[in-house]
Every structure is written in C-alpha cells, then in structure tokens.
Amino acid sequence: METTQLVKGVLDLAVLAVVAQEDGYGYDVVRRLRAAGLDEVGDASVYGTLRRLYNAGALTSYVVPSDEGPHRKYYGINKQGHETLVLQGKTWRSFASTMEDLLTTAEGTA
Amino acid sequence: MNDTTVRYPTGLADRVSAYVREVRAELVDLPAEDVDDLTGGMEADLSELAAECGGDLAGRLGTPKLYAAELRAAAGLPARAVGSGGRQHRPLREQMALDRASLTRLVGRHPWLRSATAFLVTLRPAWWLLRGYLAAWALWSMLSGNTRGIRPHSFLHLVMAVAAIVISVQLGRGWLRERPAMGPLLIVANTAALIAALVASVSIDVTYDAGGGFSPPAGVSLDGAQVGNIYAYDSDGNRMTSVRLFAQDGRPLNGDPTFLDPNGNPSVLDVNGSPMGVVRDGSGATVTNVYPKLLFGQDPWQVIDPADPQMNQGAWTPPVSIVPLAPSSTAPASGTATATATATATAPTSKPVPPTSASTIPTSGPSPSVTRSGG
Numbered sequence: 001m002e003t004t005q006l007v008k009g010v011l012d013l014a015v016l017a018v019v020a021q022e023d024g025y026g027y028d029v030v031r032r033l034r035a036a037g038l039d040e041v042g043d044a045s046v047y048g049t050l051r052r053l054y055n056a057g058a059l060t061s062y063v064v065p066s067d068e069g070p071h072r073k074y075y076g077i078n079k080q081g082h083e084t085l086v087l088q089g090k091t092w093r094s095f096a097s098t099m100e101d102l103l104t105t106a107e108g109t110a
Numbered sequence: 111m112n113d114t115t116v117r118y119p120t121g122l123a124d125r126v127s128a129y130v131r132e133v134r135a136e137l138v139d140l141p142a143e144d145v146d147d148l149t150g151g152m153e154a155d156l157s158e159l160a161a162e163c164g165g166d167l168a169g170r171l172g173t174p175k176l177y178a179a180e181l182r183a184a185a186g187l188p189a190r191a192v193g194s195g196g197r198q199h200r201p202l203r204e205q206m207a208l209d210r211a212s213l214t215r216l217v218g219r220h221p222w223l224r225s226a227t228a229f230l231v232t233l234r235p236a237w238w239l240l241r242g243y244l245a246a247w248a249l250w251s252m253l254s255g256n257t258r259g260i261r262p263h264s265f266l267h268l269v270m271a272v273a274a275i276v277i278s279v280q281l282g283r284g285w286l287r288e289r290p291a292m293g294p295l296l297i298v299a300n301t302a303a304l305i306a307a308l309v310a311s312v313s314i315d316v317t318y319d320a321g322g323g324f325s326p327p328a329g330v331s332l333d334g335a336q337v338g339n340i341y342a343y344d345s346d347g348n349r350m351t352s353v354r355l356f357a358q359d360g361r362p363l364n365g366d367p368t369f370l371d372p373n374g375n376p377s378v379l380d381v382n383g384s385p386m387g388v389v390r391d392g393s394g395a396t397v398t399n400v401y402p403k404l405l406f407g408q409d410p411w412q413v414i415d416p417a418d419p420q421m422n423q424g425a426w427t428p429p430v431s432i433v434p435l436a437p438s439s440t441a442p443a444s445g446t447a448t449a450t451a452t453a454t455a456t457a458p459t460s461k462p463v464p465p466t467s468a469s470t471i472p473t474s475g476p477s478p479s480v481t482r483s484g485g
Contacts, residue, residue, distance in 0.1 A: 011184070025151060025154070026155045027156075027158050027159055042180055042184075043159070043170075043171050043177070044171065044176075044178070044179075044181040044184060045181075045183075045184040047148065048148070048180065048181045048182065048183065048184025048185035048186075048187075049185070051147055051148055051181075051184075051185040052186045055147075055185075055186075055214070055215035055219065056218045057218045057219065057221070057224065063150070066154060069153070069154060069157060070151070070153035070154040070157070071151060071154060072154045073150050073151025073154075
C-alpha cells in the first residue's frame with residue numbers, strides 16, 4: 001500500500017501532535033515526524049500543512065532571529081489547535097480500531 | 111554527489127538562496143503576503159538541511175518547481191496555472207478561487223471574523239428564501255410593467271414565488287456544486303437579486319405613499335375621503351331624519367364598518383353608552399345605513415363632537431332648511447350644490463316632512479340587504 005497517500009490523510013493530525021509536544025520550526029517538525037517513523041513525509045508538504053493550520057487558526061507563529069543567518073519561523077499550538085487535535089485524534093482512533101476489527105475478522109476467516 | 115563543489119557555508123548559502131529564489135518564482139502568482147508566509151524562515155530551514163545533505167537540495171527536496179507545487183497543495187492553495195503570469199491574466203474562476211482562499215485565510219486568523227462568518231452562514235437559508243421571492247417579484251413586476259408593491263397580486267404570482275423559492279433554496283443547497291461553470295452565473299444571479307432588493311425596498315415606500323389610492327376608506331366615501339354622515343333634505347328643502355340609503359345594487363350605504371363587530375353587533379359606544387352609528391330595525395337587526403347617524407348621543411343634526419369641540423371647529427353645520435326644488439322636481443336641481451347633493455337621498459314623495467318628526471322608512475326597500483350590513 002502506498003504509505004505516502006496514507007500520510008497525506010493524517011498529516012494535519014501528525015503535525016498537530018508533533019507541535020503539541022513542543023514548538024518547532026518547519027524543518028524541525030519534518031525531522032521529528034521522520035524520527036517518529038513517518039519516513040514518507042515530504043518537506044514541502046509539512047511546510048504547507050503548517051501554513052494551512054496556522055491560517056485555520058490552529059497554530060500560533062513567531063519569528064526567532066538568529067545571530068548566524070536568516071531568522072527561523074516557529075510554530076506553536078493554541079487552544080483551538082488542541083481542540084482540533086483531540087477531536088481528530090478521536091476520529092483517527094475510532095477509524096483505526098474499525099480497520100483493526102475489519103482486518104482481524106478477515107484474517108480469521110482466511 | 112556534488113563533492114567537487116565548494117562546501118564552505120557561503121557556497122551553501124548561495125545554493126540555498128538560489129533554491130529559495132526559484133521556489134518564490136514558482137509562487138509569483140500568489141499574493142505577496144502568501145509568498146512571504148510560505149517562504150518565511152525557509153532560508154534558515156534549508157540551510158540546516160543543506161548542511162546535513164551536503165548542499166544537494168534538489169536531490170533531497172526535488173526541483174524547486176516540484177517543491178513549490180507540493181507546498182501549494184499542502185497549504186491548500188491552487189496549483190499554478192500554466193503560462194499564467196501576473197494576477198490580471200488569471201481566468202476569472204481561478205481568480206475567484208484564489209480570492210476565496212485568501213479570504214478564508216484572513217478569516218481564520220481573526221477570531222471575531224470567524225464568529226461573524228459563522229453568524230452569517232446561519233443566515234444563509236434566510237437569504238435563499240429572500241432571493242427566491244425577489245426573483246419572482248422581479249419577474250412579475252417586469253411582466254406587468256409595474257413595480258408597485260411587493261406582495262403577490264394574483265394566484266399566479268403566488269405560484270411563481272413558491273417555485274422561485276424552491277429553486278433558490280435548491281441552488282443554495284448545492285444543485286450546481288458539481289457544475290463549477292455555473293459559479294459565475296450564480297454570482298450574477300445573486301447580484302441581480304440584491305439590486306431587486308434595493309428596487310423592492312424603494313417600491314415599499316411607493317406603496318405607502320400611494321396607499322390612499324389603493325385601499326379606499328371603508329364604508330361610504332366621496333372623492334376618496336370617508337363620508338362620516340349624510341344629511342338629507344326633501345324636495346321642499348326640509349331636513350329628513352332616519353333615511354335609509356341603498357346603492358344601485360341593493361347594498362345598504364353602510365357607514366364606517368367599525369361601528370359593528372364581526373357578529374353584527376354595535377361595537378362603538380358614545381359618551382352616553384349608546385351604540386354609535388347603529389340602529390335596530392323592527393325585527394331587531396342592526397342597520398347602519400340610516401342617516402343622519404346618531405354619532406355622539408345627541409341631535410344628529412349637531413355635527414360638533416362634544417368630547418372634542420376643537421376638532422370640529424370649522425365643520426359644516428347643516429342648515430335647518432335649504433332652497434326647495436323647482437316645482438317640476440323629477441330632474442336634479444341645479445341650485446342645491448351641497449355636500450349631500452350627490453347622495454341619492456331624494457325623498458320619494460314631495461310630502462313635506464317636519465324636521466322633528468321621524469319620517470317613515472320605506473317598507474318597499476330591499477330589506478334582505480340588511481343582512482349584508484357590516485361587510
């Protein structure tokens with residue numbers, strides 16, 4: 001199964017979960033997603049998702065100046081983002097458990 | 111990979127700048143605000159990445175073109191149109207989608223805009239109703255060539271209104287959602303409905319201004335003004351009391367219908383507690399076409415309202431007698447141009463009636479019409 005397609009469907013939730021642990025800038029979020037096992041995630045997809053979640057009011061954003069070079073743009077989660085995370089998390093768990101049941105039944109009869 | 115190229119930071123920085131510049135070029139059709147939002151902090155992030163992967167940004171991220179396309183898709187922005195340059199060359203539909211997207215982002219950023227939008231969204235069904243009704247109104251106004259009044263004037267109008275409302279609500283519920291080509295048409299229709307709303311609001315005023323012409327006063331009227339009382343004189347010019355008047359079709363010339371309640375009983379009492387403007391005939395039925403009416407519990411030939419003499423200042427006082435008709439009295443006389451002249455109260459006989467005595471009510475009158483009194 002194409003994991004990339006699966007990741008696309010849950011990228012919002014994954015990004016929210018990562019940022020909820022700790023504020024992060026774009027590439028930092030990418031790295032943490034990969035470290036968590038989502039190897040398929042594309043850099044630009046994560047940046048775009050951060051941007052979209054911010055525009056939807058789920059994330060805050062602030063710029064951290066850097067001595068060495070260009071500034072970094074950090075994202076953090078806010079109240080609405082937490083609510084979204086909880087809600088989408090429930091949806092995901094219920095979906096995953098439905099799939100699990102379905103597969104268990106199928107494998108049992110196979 | 112690129113081991114031959116310089117690896118010191120300045121070289122990496124150049125590559126990062128070049129990559130970012132190319133990505134920005136791919137986003138040039140977006141509003142500057144969006145481009146800054148999407149690429150802000152990108153240099154810093156890509157520098158870190160470049161340091162990790164030895165500067166091969168394209169190998170790691172794909173071409174700037176692909177990167178920009180992925181960025182757009184993930185950010186929920188429309189893909190770049192082929193060959194499109196600046197904003198002004200964009201097809202209308204795409205521009206609309208873009209504007210809508212930037213509007214959505216703007217709304218998402220401000221909580222009060224979010225609640226205002228949510229409030230407006232709940233009002234949408236009301237707008238669908240109004241839009242449908244306005245469309246029907248515009249249609250029947252165009253057909254009849256007159257925009258006076260916003261109420262349906264006929265059953266056909268009612269049917270049109272219902273049909274238009276059904277169509278409008280169905281449109282609102284997403285009839286055309288699968289046909290995006292109809293989007294601009296819908297915008298035109300909405301704009302037209304808004305203009306119709308403006309015209310309609312003006313036409314409500316017109317209706318009120320011209321109200322007198324549309325609903326004549328109840329009861330008996332003369333030149334559009336309500337007739338409060340009728341004073342009858344016989345051919346000798348003497349006052350007549352308790353004259354019962356009927357129109358050409360046998361309907362009694364009833365006065366103000368508010369003198370009777372829906373059950374035909376007297377509804378207005380004068381200062382003495384007597385019913386105003388209403389008398390009973392021999393069978394006990396209430397009749398209101400008897401003139402002059404007893405309005406204020408006193409001599410009906412006295413027009414002054416005792417409760418409000420101010421209001422009656424300058425009112426006409428009926429004379430005790432007027433100029434008698436010429437001896438051949440079948441034709442209308444010319445010299446008696448009083449307010450009562452047009453009322454067909456010419457006494458059937460030329461017998462003089464003393465002003466104080468009650469004149470006999472003509473029994474040959476169309477008595478069944480009494481039941482119609484009170485409308």
